[in-house]
Structures are given as structure tokens and as C-alpha cells.
Amino acid sequence: MDENASARLTRRALTVAHRVGLFLAMLVICLPGIWIVLSSLRPTVEIMAKPPVWIPQQLSVDAYVAMFSGIGKGGIPVLDYFRNSLVISVTSTAIAVAIGMAGGYAFARYRFRGKSGMFLGLMLTRTVPGIALSLPLFFLYVRLGIIDTHIGMILAYVALNVPFTIWLIDGFFRQVPKDLAEAAQIDGCTRWQAFWQVEFPLARPGIASAAIFAFLTCWNEFALASQLTRSVNSKTLPVGLLDYTAEFTIDWRGMCALAVVMIIPALALTYIVQKHLVGGLTSGAVKG
């Protein structure tokens, strides 16, 4: 066998090994998701079986039907939870991204006193675990009378997300060459127009990523929500999962069904927004 043939064979073997490796990695990543979907469709006996039953014997959508069939018939107020989750997540994401854009732009473009200190301070707030804040926040919210309200949850989530959105968007604005905004100003734009016409479109992938992350943080957050919500007024889907636990039993199947209902909008949103995540848009703006 000549050298070229053996090199070709090695390359093919490596490609196959690479694909097998990728498949195994994806399997490990996807397995919990698949398991949740499967568990929502099969009886509790099978879910609790030891050793685990890999191939479901019988599938049914009973858990989903029960979930929507109203209180007293095994159902939970899932539509209320869904609405709460949506209102709280969308509003707080919009606010956090707006603040993130303003802050990120300021950090990327302007020089001001105490800039690095402020930036560090923002990052430090991320080191405090959300659960540690839940008790002080609870007392504060009770005093303010915003416990179990949308506004209370939105405030908490905006505070949670702003440091992250500023940090992420700052990085993207830094990648947009300053010359472009200057060229736009010479071309007749005001500072504001230069931002919207030139800098914003170029930083859009970063802003879209910040929005996805902020939304998912709110959508999936449990620790704070479980303390600050009380009723269908403001309970979000993750907190709603607790409705399936009773003193002595846990309805694993119902819980998994609700988890699936929770995952679907998050997946859909990520799918819709991902087309904006095309990086490298700025290539060609300036030399080489």
C-alpha cells in the first residue's frame, strides 16, 4: 500500500471516529430531554421500575389531558402559569436588553470616571447566588407590597439579567469599528441615527444572544420564583411543577408532562432567534 492510500484510509477512519464520538456526546446531552418526554407518556410503574425500562411498553397522553382538565380532576392552572411565565419573561427580557444596550454601548464607546470599577461591580453582583437573595428580597417585597405580583418578579429578573446583558453587548459593540459610526455621522447622521442605522445592525447577533440568555434565565428560574410567588397571580411554570408534589406522593408523569410544556416555547424561541446569531457580519467593514 503506498503512502497516499494509507493517509487516505487514516483520514477516513478518523472521520468515522469523529462522528461516533459526536453521536455519543449528543446522546449524553439529549438523554435527559428524551427521558422527560418518554416519562411524560408512560405509566408511573414504568418510570419507577428498577432496572429501568428503556423501551416503553405502552404510551398515552393521559398526563397532558389531565393537566388541562381543571382543578379537582388532576389538573393544575397551567394556562395561568404559562401566561405568568410569558409576561414576566418577555417583559423582563425586553427591559434587561434595553438597559444592556445602553450600558454596553456606554462601556464600549465612552470614557468616564470609575468605568472599570463600575464594570467590575456589575460583574461582582453575578457572584451572589440567587437563592441567597431570596430571603432579603422576600422581606423587602412584603414591605413594599409587591410579593406575588408580576412587577415584583420582573424587577428581580431585570436585576438578575442586567449585568450579564451589559457584559455581553459591550463585547459586541467593541467589535464594531468606531470608524463606522464616525463615517455615518459624516454622511449626515446624528449620533442617534448612526447608532440605529449602523452600529445596532452590526451588534444585532450579540443583542439577540443576550436576549435569548436573559429569556431562558427568567423562563427557567425556580429558586427566587418559589419564594416570591404565592398564587396563580404570579406563579411561573417552574414553580407550578411543585403542584405535582403532595405530602407523600410525587406525580412524576404529570411533572414530566409540564416540563415538556415548559421546554417547547424555549426551544421554539431559540430556534427563531438563532438566525440572528450569524457572527462575522462586520467582516469587510475595515481593512483585511
Place this chain on the structure above:
Amino acid sequence: MATVSLKQLTKRYGNMEIVHGIDLEIADREFIALVGPSGCGKSTTLRMIAGLEDITGGNIDIGGRMVNDLPPRSRNISMVFQSYALYPHMTVRENLGFSLKIAGAAKDDMDRRVAEASAILGLDELLERRPSQLSGGQRQRVAMGRAIVRDPDVFLFDEPLSNLDAKLRTQMRTEIKKLHAKVKSTVIYVTHDQVEAMTLADRIVIMRSGHIEQVGTPDEVFSRPATHFVAGFIGSPPMNLHQATVSDGRLMFGGGDSLPLPGQFKSKTAAGDKVVFGIRPDDFYPTGHGLSSGGETEVHRVELPVSITEPLGNETLVFAEFNGADWVSRMLNPKPLKAGDRIGMSFDLSRAHLFSAETGKSLRS
């Protein structure tokens, strides 16, 4: 009429003054090059004219109107950036028409003006492409197109050719010159490349450390440099500049060698004066291989050893050792030489320069 006038223009960042009160009058339709080494304040000056930097002191007038505090969009200027600064998310057509769109121009008018600019610069084939799909030279042309579409009073160029390779640079230089002839606007062109400045500009402004050293036509700054710095900066290869002391009608160089004091400086120097002697490579040549200046009466001949040669085809740069240093000379109709050869060299002293060692100013009046 788009004259540009700078009066006592100053720029300070904190305590550091970058531009020290410069004065400059630029005539309508004039092509002015600001040239100088890095950090001399030329780009800052241009950015102040553009309105991209606030001014600390002084005045800027464009077309007789004071624009000190006006934003860039109100100055009716356009600018070509060193980085081109094309909008990457827009096609070439959209890049060209962006300023018109912002100004709210009618679609017909916009199409017509984009088509005109595109025809002048040969961009017709590229109109639907994005900047990332263009070569460096094409991007440069789009940047110029974007500038001319606006029909500005003043064009500002900030080192527009420095990212191009040597061949393309020469080509674009010609295009810029043609463009100026066509559009007949006032041009202010910043470069660190003295060849660009010499070939393009009607007048050259040589800057150093935030001051203007000299303003003049290319011929003036080349033939009659006002200072020792200008003499060294303009011309390639640069002028030979060496310290000397005037003594007994001669220039004594530290290493023991001397030259006769050029006649035109006799009345302007006194014994003991410290000076800088300057002579261009064209005026210091292997005997029989130079251009006669008509001042043959003042040619001083010596025999000197050759240290190295740089053959360029039609001429050779010969580095001859004089007073312990290498002096560069230009040899026309070259003949082969090698290091160590001793050859007869001619100093055409009628074309030599003398500068005060203290102030750096030319002693020629």
C-alpha cells in the same frame, strides 16, 4: 467657494497639548497634503476639521462660515478613512447612497447620483456586492465613491492608501489626482508618505509635534526646506545632514574632514557658528554621473571610498564614506562598483543647504 481657514487651532487632551495653535489658509479647490511622522498631529487636525474631535482653542472656518461647534453632518464635508469604514451590512449601492437616504433624497435623484459616482470610479459591476466580497482596491474605490456622492465642499482623506500594496497605491494615487481634476473640490489629504504628498498636492503642510514646520508647493519644500526637519523628511532617499562648525571659510566636520563654505552662506555665517550641512543625493554624485545644476563653479571634488551600493536599474545609490559616516549619493548612468572602490565624488555646493544647529532653521534667506 469652499475655502478652509484654521486660526490658532489647538487640541489638548487633559494636560497634554497635541496641536499647538496652528494657522493655515486653504484656497477653494486647492489640494493640500498634511504630512509628517506618526504623532505629529496631522490626523487630529483633520478630525477637528471633520468635527469628529472637539477643538480646545482657535477657529475653523469652512467656506467663510465658522464651524467650531457644528456636528460633522452640518459641515458639508466628506471623508475617506484609512480603514475605509464601509458599512458591512449594506451593498455597495446602499453604501454609496447612504448619505442621500439620510438626507431624504428622492429615489430618482439618489439612483442618478449613485450611478454617476459609480461610473466615475468604475464600480458598476460591484453595486450589488457587500464590502466583504471586495478586494482592498475596490473597497478603497467604494469609500471614495461614498465621499463624492455627497458633492461636498471639502474632501478629507485620512491616509487612504496606506493599507494598499505598492502597485495598487501608485494606481490609486493617479485615480485620486484624476478625481480631484473632475470634482474640483477642496481636498485636505493626510499622509505620512512624502511621495504621496509630493505627487498629489498643490501645497504641502509639513507638521511636527503639533506645529507646522513649513507650508509650500512641492517644489518649494523640496528645493528650499525651511528647517532641518523638513529637509530630512522630504525627498527619497533623504538629504545627507551632518553637523559642522564654520571656521576660516570652511565647514569643519567633527571627524577631521572639511568642505568649503558654500558662497551663498558666506555673509550669513561667522567663524565658530554651529550649523547643520545638508546636501541631497542628487547634488552629491560620482563625478561624471550627476545632473549639472548650472552651478558648476561651486563643485567640490574629492576621492572617497565606497561602502555599499544599491543598484536600482536606471540609477544606483552609492554610499560613500566621508568624515567617518556614510553619505548617500545618486549615480546616473551607473557603472558597476563594489565596496572598497575609491571613486571621485562631486559636491555641488551651489545647491547645498545650511541650517542653524540651534534653531534648525535654514540660513538661506
